[in-house]
Amino acid sequence: MIKLTNLTKKFKDKIAVDNMNLEISSGEIFGILGPNGAGKTTTIKMISGLLKPTTGNINVCGFDIQKNAISAKKIIGLLPDTPFVYQKLTGREFLEFICGIYEVGCQKIDEFLELFELKIVADELVESYSHGMQQKLVLAGILIRDPKVILLDEPLVGLDPKSARLVKNIYNEQSKKGTTIFLSIHILELAEKLCSRLAIIDKGKIIALGTLDELKKQASTEKDLESVFFKLTENV
Amino acid sequence: MFKNFLRLEIRSFINRIKFVSWTDSFKSSFLLLVGFIFLWLLYQGFFRILVYLNTVEFIGGLLIIKLMSMIMLTFFVMLIFSNMIISFSTIYFSNDLDFLVALPLPVKNIFIYKFIKTTFFSSWMVLLVFLPFLFAYGRIKFVNAGFYASVLLLLIPFFLIASSIGTLTSTVFMRVFPSQKMRDIIIILGVVAVGVAYLFARFIQPEDFLKADKLEEVVQYISVVQMPTAKYLPSWWITSAIFLYVSKQWSNFFIFSSLLIVISSITIIIVIYISDKLYYDALASSRESTGYKFLPKLNIKSRGIFSVFVKDIKIFFRDTGQWSQLLLLLALVIVYLFNIYKLPLDTFFLKSLISFLNIGLAGFVLAAVSLRFIYPLVSLEGKSFWLIKAAPLTVKNFLWEKFFMAIIPLAFFGGLLIGVSNYMLNVEKFLSFLSFATIIFISITLTGMAVGFGALFPRFRVENISQIESSVGGMIYMIFSLFYVFLTISLLAVPVRLWFLSRLYNKNVMHSHPGIITMVVISLIAINLVAVFVPMYLGRKNLEGLDV
Numbered sequence: 165m166i167k168l169t170n171l172t173k174k175f176k177d178k179i180a181v182d183n184m185n186l187e188i189s190s191g192e193i194f195g196i197l198g199p200n201g202a203g204k205t206t207t208i209k210m211i212s213g214l215l216k217p218t219t220g221n222i223n224v225c226g227f228d229i230q231k232n233a234i235s236a237k238k239i240i241g242l243l244p245d246t247p248f249v250y251q252k253l254t255g256r257e258f259l260e261f262i263c264g265i266y267e268v269g270c271q272k273i274d275e276f277l278e279l280f281e282l283k284i285v286a287d288e289l290v291e292s293y294s295h296g297m298q299q300k301l302v303l304a305g306i307l308i309r310d311p312k313v314i315l316l317d318e319p320l321v322g323l324d325p326k327s328a329r330l331v332k333n334i335y336n337e338q339s340k341k342g343t344t345i346f347l348s349i350h351i352l353e354l355a356e357k358l359c360s361r362l363a364i365i366d367k368g369k370i371i372a373l374g375t376l377d378e379l380k381k382q383a384s385t386e387k388d389l390e391s392v393f394f395k396l397t398e399n400v
Numbered sequence: 401m402f403k404n405f406l407r408l409e410i411r412s413f414i415n416r417i418k419f420v421s422w423t424d425s426f427k428s429s430f431l432l433l434v435g436f437i438f439l440w441l442l443y444q445g446f447f448r449i450l451v452y453l454n455t456v457e458f459i460g461g462l463l464i465i466k467l468m469s470m471i472m473l474t475f476f477v478m479l480i481f482s483n484m485i486i487s488f489s490t491i492y493f494s495n496d497l498d499f500l501v502a503l504p505l506p507v508k509n510i511f512i513y514k515f516i517k518t519t520f521f522s523s524w525m526v527l528l529v530f531l532p533f534l535f536a537y538g539r540i541k542f543v544n545a546g547f548y549a550s551v552l553l554l555l556i557p558f559f560l561i562a563s564s565i566g567t568l569t570s571t572v573f574m575r576v577f578p579s580q581k582m583r584d585i586i587i588i589l590g591v592v593a594v595g596v597a598y599l600f601a602r603f604i605q606p607e608d609f610l611k612a613d614k615l616e617e618v619v620q621y622i623s624v625v626q627m628p629t630a631k632y633l634p635s636w637w638i639t640s641a642i643f644l645y646v647s648k649q650w651s652n653f654f655i656f657s658s659l660l661i662v663i664s665s666i667t668i669i670i671v672i673y674i675s676d677k678l679y680y681d682a683l684a685s686s687r688e689s690t691g692y693k694f695l696p697k698l699n700i701k702s703r704g705i706f707s708v709f710v711k712d713i714k715i716f717f718r719d720t721g722q723w724s725q726l727l728l729l730l731a732l733v734i735v736y737l738f739n740i741y742k743l744p745l746d747t748f749f750l751k752s753l754i755s756f757l758n759i760g761l762a763g764f765v766l767a768a769v770s771l772r773f774i775y776p777l778v779s780l781e782g783k784s785f786w787l788i789k790a791a792p793l794t795v796k797n798f799l800w801e802k803f804f805m806a807i808i809p810l811a812f813f814g815g816l817l818i819g820v821s822n823y824m825l826n827v828e829k830f831l832s833f834l835s836f837a838t839i840i841f842i843s844i845t846l847t848g849m850a851v852g853f854g855a856l857f858p859r860f861r862v863e864n865i866s867q868i869e870s871s872v873g874g875m876i877y878m879i880f881s882l883f884y885v886f887l888t889i890s891l892l893a894v895p896v897r898l899w900f901l902s903r904l905y906n907k908n909v910m911h912s913h914p915g916i917i918t919m920v921v922i923s924l925i926a927i928n929l930v931a932v933f934v935p936m937y938l939g940r941k942n943l944e945g946l947d948v
Contacts, residue, residue: 237790240790257711
C-alpha cells in the first residue's frame with residue numbers, strides 16, 4: 165500500500181529524514197513516534213506530495229507520488245497538524261469544494277456534517293470555527309471521498325473527548341474496510357491501543373520497528389510503550 | 401518593562417539581519433537601491449519646483465509656504481488613516497497578543513507598547529517621503545544642520561498627535577462595534593474616504609497652483625492663497641515652525657514648537673486614559689464576536705479546477721479588504737477620464753499624439769491595477785495552499801485558473817479606459833482600432849505576467865494583502881510590467897509615425913514599408929508570448945518545487 169525506499173529529505177545542510185525504508189500494507193494502522201523534530205511531519209508531508217524528497221521513492225498503491233502525482237493524490241487523504249482551511253467559506257461550501265476538486269458526489273455532505281456534529285454551524289464561515297471544529301471539518305472532507313490511504317499528523321490534538329472517541333472508532337472501521345492509516349502521534353497510550361504496528365524515529369532514522377510486542381523485545385522490557393519509547397530513544 | 405519590549409524589538413531586528421539568506425540580502429539590496437533612486441528623483445523634482453517658486457516675484461515665498469502646508473496637511477490626514485488601519489492589526493489582531501495578555505502585566509502597558517509600534521509603522525514611510533522635500537527646501541534656503549535637527553525633533557510630536565487620533569478612533573470603534581460586520585463597514589468607509597480625498601485632490605486642480613507666473617488676475621491669486629491650509633491643525637503648526645526657523649523669528653518659532661509638544665502630550669495622555677478604560681473590553685469583545693450568520697447562497701455545481709474558480713469568486717466578494725478596493729478603482733477611472741477631458745487639444749497632431757500616448761498611460765494604469773488585484777491571487781491561497789498541493793490538480797491548471805479568472809475584468813477595465821477616452825478625444829478610426837487591440841493584448845500579457853510573478857514570489861504567511869503587493873516580488877513585477885508597456889509603446893510608435901506621415905502628406909506611406917511593419921508585428925508577438933509564458937513557466941516550476 166505504502167512503500168518508502170531510501171527516503172531522504174535535507175533542508176539545506178540539515179537532514180530531516182535519513183534513508184528511510186518502510187512498507188505498510190492494506191488495512192494497517194501504522195503509528196510513527198518520535199521526539200520533537202525527529203522527522204515525523206516531514207515524512208507525512210513527503211508521502212502526501214507536499215514536500216519533495218531529496219532522494220528516494222514513495223509508492224502509494226502502485227503510484228509513485230512524484231511521477232504519478234495526480235493518480236496518487238486522488239487516493240490519499242491528508243490531515244495536517246494545523247489543518248488551515250479557507251476562512252471565508254462556510255463548512256458546507258468547504259465540503260462542496262472538496263467534492264468538486266476530487267470529483268466525487270456531494271450527496272454525503274449532510275451525513276458527514278451530522279456525524280461530526282457540524283450541521284448546526286454548516287452555513288457559518290469557517291473563521292468562526294474552533295481548532296477542533298476545523299479539524300473535524302477537514303476529516304469529514306477526507307472521509308467523504310473514501311480514500312485508500314489516510315495520513316494523519318497528530319490527529320487527536322484539539323479534539324474533545326467525545327470527538328476523540330468518535331474518530332478513534334472511525335479509524336478502526338476504516339482499517340477493517342482495508343484503508344491504510346499512517347499517523348504520527350505523541351500520546352503513547354493511544355498509540356498502544358490504536359496502532360497495529362509502530363515505528364520509533366529519531367533524527368530522521370528509524371530506530372525501532374514492529375508490533376508492540378516486537379518493540380518490547382527490542383527494548384528488553386515488558387513494561388508499557390512509554391518505557392519502550394524512553395529506553396529506545398535515550399540510547400540514540 | 402518597556403526596556404524588555406525595546407530589547408525584544410532590537411533583538412528581533414538584529415536577528416532578521418543576522419539570519420538573512422544570500423538571496424534575501426540580494427533582494428533587500430535591490431530594494432534599497434530602487435528606494436534610494438526613487439527618493440533621489442523625488443528630491444530633484446521638489447528642488448526644481450521650489451527653485452521655480454522661489455523666483456516668482458512678490459508671492460514666491462508665500463507660495464512655498466502654501467505648498468508646504470498642503471503637503472503637511474496631506475501627510476497629517478494620511479497618517480491618521482494609516483494609524484487607524486494599522487492599529488487594528490497591531491493593537492487588536494496581532495499574533496502575539498494572546499501571549500502578551502497572558503503575561504502578568506497591566507493591559508495599559510501592552511497598549512502603550514502597541515501604540516508606539518503603530519506610530520512607528522505608520523510614520524516611517526511618511527518621514528522617508530518628507531525628507532527629500534525637507535532637504536530641497538533646506539538647500540534653497542541655505543540652512544544649517546540645526547534646522548534639520550529641529551525639524552526632525554518637531555516631527556515626533558507631529559506623528560504622535562496623528563497616531564493618537566487614529567488609535568483613539570480605532571479603540572472607540574472596536575469597543576462600540578466589535579463585530580466583524582461593523583469592522584467591514586469601517587473598512588468600506590475608509591476606502592470611500594480615501595477615494596473621495598483622491599477625487600477632491602484632483603478636482604481642486606493643483607496644476608493651476610504651479611502656474612504661478614500665469615496668475616494674471618488678483619482673483620486667481622486670491623483663489624490660490626485660499627487653498628486648504630487648516631490653520632488650527634498640527635500640519636500648519638509644523639509648517640509655521642519650519643518657515644519661522646528659516647526666517648529666524650525665534651519667539652514665534654518657540655510658540656508653534658511648544659504648541660506641537662503640549663498638544664501631543666495632551667493627546668497621548670487622553671489616549672492612555674481612554675485606553676485604560678476601554679482597551680481590555682474592546683480586546684475581549686473582538687475575540688468573542690463571531691462572523692456573519694447570513695450569507696448569500698451561491699450554488700454553482702462545479703468539478704475539478706472549476707471548483708477552485710468558484711471558491712475564488714466567493715472569497716473575493718466575502719473579503720471586504722479585497723472587493724472594497726474596487727471603489728478606489730472607480731475613483732481612479734473618474735480621475736483618469738477627467739484628466740483626458742481637461743487636455744487642451746486643438747490640432748490634429750496634438751490629438752493624435754495624445755491618443756497614442758493614452759495607450760501607454762492606460763497600460764501603466766493596468767500594470768498598477770494588476771499589481772493590486774492579480775499579482776496577489778496565488779499568495780491569497782494563504783495557509784490553505786496545502787489543500788491545493790495535496791489535491792489531484794496540476795500547478796499548471798491552478799495557474800491558468802487564476803489567469804482566466806483575472807483576464808476578463810482586466811480587459812474590460814482596459815477597454816473601458818481606452819473606449820471612453822477615445823470617444824472623448826474623438827480619435828481617428830485607425831488609432832481607435834490600434835489602441836483597442838493593443839490594450840486587449842496588454843491586458844492578456846499583464847495578467848499572465850502578474851499570475852506568473854505572483855507564483856514566482858508567493859507570500860502565503862502575511863497578515864494583510866498590502867504586504868503581498870509591497871513585497872520585493874511585487875516591486876520586481878512592477879518594474880518588468882512597466883518595462884513591457886514601455887517596449888510595446890515604443891514598437892507601436894513606428895507604424896503610428898508612418899500612419900501620421902500618410903495623413904500629413906496625404907499618401908499611403910505605410911504600404912511602402914512592409915518590411916518594417918512585419919518586423920514590428922513579429923517583435924510584438926514575440927514580446928507578448930515571452931512575457932506571458934516565461935513568468936508562467938517559472939512560477940509553475942517554483943510552486944511545484946515549493947515545500948509547503
